[in-house]
Amino acid sequence: MSIEVKDIHFSYGKIKALDGINLNLPKGAIGLLGPNGAGKSTLIRILLGFLSPHKGEGRILGYDIKTQQHMIRRYVGYMPEDDCAIPGMDAVSFTCYLGELSGMPHQEAMKRAHEVLFYVGLEESRYRMLETYSRGMRQRLKLAQAIVHDPKLIFLDEPSSGLDPHGRKEILELIMDISSKKDIQVLISSHILSDIEATCSHVVILNKGRIVTEGEMNVLKQIRYNLFEMKIKGESAEYFRKLQEINCKIDYLDDGIWKVYMPPEMNSQVIFKLAVEERVQIRYFVKSQTSLEDLFAKAVGIEG
Ligand SMILES: Nc1ncnc2c1ncn2[C@@H]1O[C@H](COP(=O)(O)OP(=O)(O)OP(=O)(O)O)[C@@H](O)[C@H]1O
Ligand SMILES: [Mg+2]
Incomplete structure (x- = not known):
């Protein structure tokens, strides 16, 4: 099991965002589906160790989410929901910098930055300042930085958000390619059902901080x-x-x-x-x- 959490609770002040989450997720592409405010982003941040749960515990790839964040940072990639591009930087230096933050030596991070930018189709714009990037390019850049350090698992928070149908299709195809050919486990959050249907083999449905249902996509659909x-x-x-x-x-x-x-x-x-x-x-x-x-x-x- 690569994602295991037990009885996770989290509140922002009086707002209860997660109310007793239990998960034992198999390998493969996992969809985290829920309407706005369901708690998807909060759960992802807790799994990454960015937020500490008020109650409960969990392990990602065997690493404790409370005490082993440095290992999680090394082996897990994260594509946040919000923009993370730093203005005044180009894509190569940005991606390289994030690779270094995950623990890679500079030279290796630089080499990988070029590779992943090529992979997501940004090779021609890789020296352009990030503030000139379109929405679609920024989403690709976020995906590139999530895989720069060759993680075993990536969390993608609303990867297709704000994209037109063509852009959405392209990013979903990239994610499917990462999941199937690169042997990287993915967890994708979305409120868009067809995105999850197209990409995932397992689905967790979250609503109001609780898991409503969970299971293998095919089985869930039929039974x-x-x-x-x-x-x-x-x-x-x-x-x-x-x-x-x-x-x-x-x-x-x-x-x-x-x-x-x-x-x-x-x-x-x-x-x-x-x-x-x-x-x-x-x-x-x-x-x-x-x-x-x-x-x-x-x-x-x-x-x-
Ligand atoms: N920084 C914050 N301060 C206060 N409340 C917050 C904060 N972040 C999230 N919340 C609240 O916690 C709940 C869960 O939010 P979260 O962002 O995890 O949901 P989500 O499923 O990712 O939603 P979306 O689809 O809109 O991204 C919501 O009620 C939200 O308003
Ligand atoms: Mg969110």
Whole structure:
């Protein structure tokens, strides 16, 4: 296990940001998904040892988050949510400097800085002052500095934030490449479901400082419930009430299509049987792939 934490609590004054976090995460690409204010960035800063939890303990790659920050800094990379570029510096000196802060000798850091800037596609702009960088370039730079010291694990806090669809796709592809080809374990935080769906094999859903659900992406998608889409004709209110009585959840999609979440143990024939009883005609009925969005909505109780 490379990330293990037990009963982590953290508050900013009276604001409780983390309320008893327990994690035992396997190797691979991990998605930390949650709405704004869920506690994602706070958790990442605690895992890095930047903030000390008020209660609880944890180990990253076997190193204690409270007492072995220097080892964590050596073996873990961090792409912060906010800008970290230093104005007046160019990308090479900035990346080299951060490599040195992680414990690399100057010459090696310089060599690696050129390599990683090339890798993220900034080779032509590597001597430009950072204040002239666009948003997309700054995100790439943050990614480059996160991997300059050849870490075993990287924490990426909202890596695609503020990027247009093309920029988002490019940075996600880079992250997938890092995760699969470079054998670096990644933990990506995001409130964007499709980003996590595209990049991660394991997901942790965080809301209001607590873990709502956690598990392997594929398993989570399938076992939580079955999702059907249907169109009906007739009086729906009583029919839906009966479906809800037997623990189905119903949401309106659009274009006359309803989404029905059925508990995993239930046979879909029940839906037809109740329709007959309530004189409702089912005009369209298909099993739908549960997307993380549905899972997320259900998990945090915000389905519309
Ligand atoms: N420096 C701070 N001082 C006071 N409260 C803070 C501070 N940083 C975060 N918080 C609060 O702690 C909670 C968790 O914030 P955090 O930034 O960890 O969430 P997040 O999931 O990263 O959100 P986002 O998606 O907006 O980045 C929020 O209620 C936030 O307002
Ligand atoms: Mg955040």
